[in-house]
Amino acid sequence: MRFTTLTALGSLAVLWAGAAAAAELNLYSGRHYQTDQALYDGFTKATGIKVNMVEGKEDDIIERVKREGAASPADVLITVDAGRIWRADAAGLFAPVKSKVLEERIPAELRQADGRWFGFSTRARVIYFDKAKVKPGVDIKTYQDLADPKWKGQICVRSGTNMYNLSLLSALIGLMGEEKAEAWAKGVAANMARPPQGGDTDQIKAVAAGQCSIGIGNTYYLVRLMRSEKPADLEVASKVGAFFPNQETTGTHVNVAGGGMLKNAPNKDAAVKFLEYLASDTAQKYFADGNNEYAVVKSVKLDNPALVTLGSFKADTTTNIETLGKNQPLAQKIFERVGWK
Numbered sequence: 001m002r003f004t005t006l007t008a009l010g011s012l013a014v015l016w017a018g019a020a021a022a023a024e025l026n027l028y029s030g031r032h033y034q035t036d037q038a039l040y041d042g043f044t045k046a047t048g049i050k051v052n053m054v055e056g057k058e059d060d061i062i063e064r065v066k067r068e069g070a071a072s073p074a075d076v077l078i079t080v081d082a083g084r085i086w087r088a089d090a091a092g093l094f095a096p097v098k099s100k101v102l103e104e105r106i107p108a109e110l111r112q113a114d115g116r117w118f119g120f121s122t123r124a125r126v127i128y129f130d131k132a133k134v135k136p137g138v139d140i141k142t143y144q145d146l147a148d149p150k151w152k153g154q155i156c157v158r159s160g161t162n163m164y165n166l167s168l169l170s171a172l173i174g175l176m177g178e179e180k181a182e183a184w185a186k187g188v189a190a191n192m193a194r195p196p197q198g199g200d201t202d203q204i205k206a207v208a209a210g211q212c213s214i215g216i217g218n219t220y221y222l223v224r225l226m227r228s229e230k231p232a233d234l235e236v237a238s239k240v241g242a243f244f245p246n247q248e249t250t251g252t253h254v255n256v257a258g259g260g261m262l263k264n265a266p267n268k269d270a271a272v273k274f275l276e277y278l279a280s281d282t283a284q285k286y287f288a289d290g291n292n293e294y295a296v297v298k299s300v301k302l303d304n305p306a307l308v309t310l311g312s313f314k315a316d317t318t319t320n321i322e323t324l325g326k327n328q329p330l331a332q333k334i335f336e337r338v339g340w341k
């Protein structure tokens with residue numbers, strides 16, 4: 001009798017521990033978009049697993065996981081830019097996840113080969129242009145064209161220390177080799193209308209204001225202005241077009257928002273379920289459309305009228321997202337050497 005009671009208590013304890021482990025997920029997020037909450041609620045609805053979210057700035061949230069070390073309660077880390085996620089991976093924060101769902105749904109070039117991290121949405125880094133001055137496809141076709149001296153004094157772009165630009169140059173290093181990539185960066189730096197400043201939205205505004213005829217930036221910044229309720233934003237958006245470079249060659253450079261399961265995750269089963277959920281049709285719609293990005297799962301249709309007006313494009317699928325991290329230290333040196341501040 002005594003034995004039975006103990007066994008019963010024991011199973012109850014196991015059951016309780018199991019239930020506790022499966023019932024929660026601690027998510028550290030470096031994304032802060034309002035629509036993300038609906039995305040996480042969808043996971044709870046589908047699995048019954050509660051999501052405890054800790055939000056932080058992109059780099060801060062990674063530092064926090066590092067600081068917490070083995071005692072970290074974090075199960076999953078998600079943030080933006082492959083270069084940044086690669087840094088977290090290089091610091092040994094992620095554990096490999098073997099999942100058929102993730103392997104089948106996420107294209108190979110958009111995930112780390114050993115399953116330590118995955119891209120869940122993509123953003124294209126495009127060429128913005130002044131609709132009144134530039135004919136894309138005629139005047140300019142490629143990233144390489146940006147280095148042509150005919151654009152002297154006409155290009156607006158943010159700092160070379162910015163992660164998006166580091167990732168773009170990292171991809172170009174992979175595609176062109178170091179020497180040509182450096183010559184390219186030097187050429188673009190020589191064509192700048194002003195010293196690098198501001199974010200991607202500021203480059204769009206500068207093009208609209210006539211300070212430059214060309215800008216470089218991520219697709220969703222322009223789409224955000226197109227969907228704005230402020231007349232001033234709509235005015236800016238009406239003057240600026242986005243053009244997908246390298247359509248006849250290597251394809252347009254894309255970056256990701258993504259993440260992976262952490263090495264010290266206390267709730268590993270929940271973490272894998274969550275990553276798989278992020279690759280589901282429902283999550284892909286939220287994940288991508290909420291921030292005007294693109295789904296990584298090919299079968300998921302774009303459901304965002306403003307984004308659709310930018311048109312479809314050929315992405316660079318030859319560059320694995322890990323390249324954006326691996327070439328990052330060299331990209332940094334090149335930007336310094338050519339004076340792209």
Ligand SMILES: [Fe+2]
Nearest residue numbers: 080164200218
């Ligand atoms: Fe951004």
